[in-house]
Amino acid sequence: MAATTESQARRLMARLDALAAFTDDPPRLTRLCLSQSHRRAAEQFIAWAKESGLSAHIDPVGNVRARYEGRRPDAPALMIGSHIDTVRDAGRYDGALGALAALSVVEGLAAQGRRLDVAIEIVAFGDEEGVRFPRTLTGSRGLVGVNDPQALEQKDADGVAMRDALKAFGGDPDRLGAARAEGVAAFVELHIEQGPVLEAEGRALGIVTAINGATRLDAVVTGSAGHAGASPMDLRRDALAAAAEMVLAIETRARAEPELVATVGRLDVEPGAVNVIPGRVRFTIDARASLDEPRRCAVADIAGAMQAIARRREVRLELTQTYAEAAYICHPTIVAGLAAAVAAIGADPRLLPSGAGHDTMVMGQRWPAGMLFVRCKGGVSHNPAESITEDDCAIALAALTRFVEDFRPS
Numbered sequence: 001m002a003a004t005t006e007s008q009a010r011r012l013m014a015r016l017d018a019l020a021a022f023t024d025d026p027p028r029l030t031r032l033c034l035s036q037s038h039r040r041a042a043e044q045f046i047a048w049a050k051e052s053g054l055s056a057h058i059d060p061v062g063n064v065r066a067r068y069e070g071r072r073p074d075a076p077a078l079m080i081g082s083h084i085d086t087v088r089d090a091g092r093y094d095g096a097l098g099a100l101a102a103l104s105v106v107e108g109l110a111a112q113g114r115r116l117d118v119a120i121e122i123v124a125f126g127d128e129e130g131v132r133f134p135r136t137l138t139g140s141r142g143l144v145g146v147n148d149p150q151a152l153e154q155k156d157a158d159g160v161a162m163r164d165a166l167k168a169f170g171g172d173p174d175r176l177g178a179a180r181a182e183g184v185a186a187f188v189e190l191h192i193e194q195g196p197v198l199e200a201e202g203r204a205l206g207i208v209t210a211i212n213g214a215t216r217l218d219a220v221v222t223g224s225a226g227h228a229g230a231s232p233m234d235l236r237r238d239a240l241a242a243a244a245e246m247v248l249a250i251e252t253r254a255r256a257e258p259e260l261v262a263t264v265g266r267l268d269v270e271p272g273a274v275n276v277i278p279g280r281v282r283f284t285i286d287a288r289a290s291l292d293e294p295r296r297c298a299v300a301d302i303a304g305a306m307q308a309i310a311r312r313r314e315v316r317l318e319l320t321q322t323y324a325e326a327a328y329i330c331h332p333t334i335v336a337g338l339a340a341a342v343a344a345i346g347a348d349p350r351l352l353p354s355g356a357g358h359d360t361m362v363m364g365q366r367w368p369a370g371m372l373f374v375r376c377k378g379g380v381s382h383n384p385a386e387s388i389t390e391d392d393c394a395i396a397l398a399a400l401t402r403f404v405e406d407f408r409p410s
């Protein structure tokens with residue numbers, strides 16, 4: 001690896017540490033979409049971009065955007081980046097690595113005084129994790145121009161509407177259309193793998209072939225609350241016992257197919273007292289698969305099984321779909337370009353699918369798009385134990401730089 005790439009990787013790792021200090025919940029890293037800490041992280045990102053002589057700003061949907069001009073002002077730009085929001089108690093590499101690596105690649109070119117034919121647009125999306133608001137990916141949807149205006153009216157757990165959070169952040173909810181990107185040739189995202197495949201095979205990098213589609217549902221089960229001592233078992237309408245049976249039905253259906261995964265990640269019980277039969281339970285369902293049809297079938301089956309349980313137990317079930325995203329097959333020219341770049345730096349191009357969703361799946365609706373994965377320790381992600389090495393970081397920067405240098409808009 002060239003010495004310049006090594007020093008770039010060192011600086012990138014230091015910046016990842018510095019960005020991790022922007023949290024709403026220290027010492028844990030929690031940087032939810034459009035929060036105070038997200039705002040401060042965005043400002044830091046802009047400051048780093050400006051240090052390298054780039055123009056940078058927050059766009060109307062809350063993305064950070066920066067631009068490195070090319071030699072041909074009329075040519076469409078190559079866009080690269082990832083997200084800077086996090087889950088609760090997050091690791092410091094999910095998203096931030098790809099956003100800051102984009103900056104590093106451009107800094108490497110700028111340091112050598114190099115301009116490519118095409119401009120490079122850097123983006124740091126702000127709404128990838130979908131923790132704060134149920135409808136997610138509003139940043140990339142804004143660039144593509146497919147945001148549903150209703151997304152602005154959704155509220156977080158504290159009752160704050162996305163519209164107000166976006167305004168406070170520095171976005172412009174009344175001008176979402178102005179975030180729509182023009183003059184883009186393609187989009188590429190560098191990201192940690194969030195799975196164990198690359199580490200198991202002893203490889204630093206992987207090239208993503210497809211991204212799983214996902215459906216999210218909100219379930220509310222209403223029975224009747226009652227005294228835990230005075231209500232005989234056969235006269236109860238216990239919302240939690242019904243929900244428990246539903247959770248197991250979801251697991252059973254997901255296990256029936258190798259490509260399908262489904263998770264109940266959150267469950268709220270009311271009134272939540274030791275001596276009261278639960279009267280109401282609310283929980284989430286997240287189902288994913290690499291093909292859309294099996295996922296739709298599974299979601300329909302799950303809904304049917306849950307309704308049957310609700311009827312038998314005489315509880316009411318309300319099931320609402322809060323989110324759905326189709327699977328995305330990465331663009332063949334981008335996959336080929338990334339594979340060539342990885343081969344050019346002396347690594348073996350390993351193709352693999354992505355189990356997690358990414359902004360790339362939205363960007364791919366309008367532009368050729370693809371992803372480069374970096375090995376992470378134990379495949380662990382969405383966890384403070386998330387870890388990558390500086391060596392892998394240098395290899396990833398070399399490959400991404402090579403891709404950018406060789407990129408030709410089709």
Ligand SMILES: [Zn+2]
Nearest residue numbers: 083094095128
């Ligand atoms: Zn991510």
